[in-house]
Amino acid sequence: MRLRHLQIGLWVAAIAAMIIFAGTRWATRSEGVAENSPAFTPVFTLADEEGRIRTSAEFRGKFLLVFFGFTNCPDVCPTTLSDVAQVMDDLGADAEKVQPLFVSIDPERDRRLGLAAYTAAFHPAILGLAGTETETQAAADSFKIFYERENDAASPDGYSMAHSPGLFLIGPDGEWLRQFTYGTPPAEILSDLQTRF
Amino acid sequence: MKHLLLAATLSLTASAALACETVTLGDLSVEHGWSKVTIGAGRPGVFYVSISNVGATDDALVGISTPAAGMPMLHETVVKDGVASMPHAMSIPVPAGQSVQLSPGGYHGMLMGLTAALKEGDSFPVTLSFEKAGEVTVNVEVLSLRAEGPDCADAGQ
Structure with missing residues (x-):
């Protein structure tokens, strides 16, 4: 008993x-991913605006500012990409040390709507990437971020995308450095970058 | 006809202070209606505005309409647990004695089915429907992609 x-x-x-x-x-x-999470090296293999396969390895030596979004997003994505554009302008000669990347989490529709015209409207330095569904999921998993398609009759084509809206900073060795949460002023991103060069 | 109307509206592009006009409807005043450039007409535009209610009765914004877009809807950007989503807002409360902003990162109008791409300097009317006060039309100014809102400091009201 x-x-x-x-x-x-x-x-x-x-x-x-x-x-x-x-x-x-x-x-x-x-x-989400805490700023002091243990070091890791996110990887990706995704097609660019011209359909060429780009991998994380080829950007070694540069800082990467990575944003996951979709071009049908009217509020969060344009705001963040405008901030990135401002940072790139304000970097001046140091701009060549930084590669901003826009990774589409809605790749099929974004390829159809035109990714190059979209990123160029914000800043010519921003490179747009849109892989297959599998490649996109793998990249998101590697960055430890979340995205999900949400059915919504009140959105274009009847769906919208929920996603982690942060801007992620990757170092020249490919290591994760930090995220800038949505709404971080461009001046703050700029001064953070300048301490790292 | 709709296109013609829109063209006529867009050609009436006025001064930069357009977004700084205040339109009143009973106890409500509506100002700072602005939008951003769109990249093509296939992607939705955005609509931001400030509404204040000086009365003693709660009201709510329940819908928007505009000749510039076939399907304008109210949405809210919500960032919860590190994930941003954009649910449809059935109505946006405008409580008595308070003001509410449709602004980046919060409530916004999403202009789907644009009749034409929105270009910097364009303007178009948006009619706001309130639960109690009824309807009022404001002029919306299209600002650059990087704009954070209209600069009304020297508008002199």
């Missing part, structure tokens, strides 16, 4: 531990 109580007690403890573990895992996930 006592043994049975002990058994039940152990089960309760085990389940409680599982719940706490799951809870902390979930909490970490939902915060």
Whole structure:
């Protein structure tokens, strides 16, 4: 009888531990990627505006400012890309040390609408990438970011995309350095970059 | 006909202070209607505006319409747990004695089915429908992609 109580007690403890573990895992996930998360090297293989395959490896030696978005997005994406454009202008001669990337999370539609005209409207330095669904998911997983298609009758073509709106900074060795959360003023991004050159 | 009307509207492009006009409707005043350049006509435009309610009765913005777009809708950008989404807003509260902004990163009008790409310096009318006060039309000014809002400092009201 006592043994049975002990058994039940152990089960309760085990389940409680599982719940706490799951809870902390979930909490970490939902915060997105913390600024002080352990170093990792995100990778991608995605087609550019002209259909050429570009990989993370070819950008070694440069800082990357990476934004995941979609061109049908009227509010968050234009705001962030405008901020990136401002940073690129303000960098002056240091601009060559930084490559801004726009990774489409809605690649099929964005290729159809035209990716080159979109990125160029913000800044000629911004390179647009739009891979296959599989390649895009792999890139997002590697950057530890989230995106999801949401059906919405009140959006173009009946859907919109939910996504992590941060701007991600990758170092010249390919290592993750930090994210700038949505709405970080361009001046702050600029001064952060300037401390790293 | 619709295109002709739109062309006529766009050709009436006025001074840069257009977005700084204040239009009143009962206790509501509506100002700073602005939009951003679009890259082609196939992608939605955006509509931002300021509304203030000096009355004692709560009201709400329940819809927008414009000759510039076939399907204008109200949306809200929500960033929750590190993920941005853009749900459709059925109505935007305009409580008594308060003002509400449709501005980047929050509530905004999404102009789908544009009749033409929006170019810097263009202007077009948007009619706002309020639950109680009824309808009012404001002129919306198209600003550059990098604009953060109209500069009304020297508008002299």
